[in-house]
Amino acid sequence: MAQILDGKATAAEIKAELRERVTALSARGTAPGLGTLLVGDDPGSRWYVNGKHKDCAEVGISSIREDLPADATQEEIEAAVRRLNEDPACTGYIVQLPLPKGIDTNRILELVDPDKDADGLHPTNLGRLVLRVNEEITSPLPCTPRGIIDLMLRHDVDLKGKEVVVLGRGVTVGRPIGLLLTRRSVNATVTLTHTGTRDLEGLVRRADVVVAAAGVKDIVSADMVKLGAVLVDVGVSRETDPTTGKSRVVGDVSAEAREKASWYSPNPGGVGPMTRAMLLANVVEMAERSA
């Protein structure tokens, strides 16, 4: 029976730690403020952004909100980014992804002031992650990969020399997590797989740790998983619950695969709450560095 990598409980612990650091920052007159930029009315994105403001209130961080309609133009979004760059009350902010179709996301992310990039997704901060293999990284890190590694380390999951297979090459999880896991301080060996990967089953079968961020329900099946592997379920697909008729999140790891794991991070309740906690950690660290 797999032990649970409980993201909800771990995130609550982290938030309690951060609350004290926010109090100290506020006492020194350097209180952090998180901004969010949401474009459109996707219910999932709106839920995530509302959650970020709720988290801020919980730990004592003030928050600033820019909401634009789904038909906002590239210029209107860029103007909102400039407002957040210039607002002294906003010490860090995020642009909620994905942006509506037709918007040049990379151009928007490049316009974010790297010193206010609470998501660690600005090219300068991703570049620092590439460059700094040995030394401590003193710039914000992408929240989900940071949260996944923190979740495992706080449960004493040993990653040194372990073979990690990542499913999915997205910019918020798949691509940056390889950079974090292969840093000298972690020392895992990483294989990044995607839709063009030839022998996915064979690669997953030999993995000590599987990070599944494909967004394909049950893509990780029991026959693909080594007994005792660590399974981190990051994938988000939505389906209608047949009993309640409500929409629910389903992950990438099948129920049978979970039975073979030594550790399993559930979805929901695993990586999602850690992503939210790491955003707060980035905001607090950025404020501490500039205090």
Ligand SMILES: Nc1nc2c(c(=O)[nH]1)N[C@@H](CN(C=O)c1ccc(C(=O)N[C@@H](CCC(=O)O)C(=O)O)cc1)CN2
């Ligand atoms: N700018 C960003 N955009 C997006 C990111 C990101 O890190 N930065 N990640 C995701 C969305 N996301 C945060 O923004 C996020 C996803 C999931 C959760 C979460 O707590 N999920 C719950 C389940 C929620 C549900 O039932 O619908 C859980 O896992 O328990 C938080 C944040 C994409 N965009």
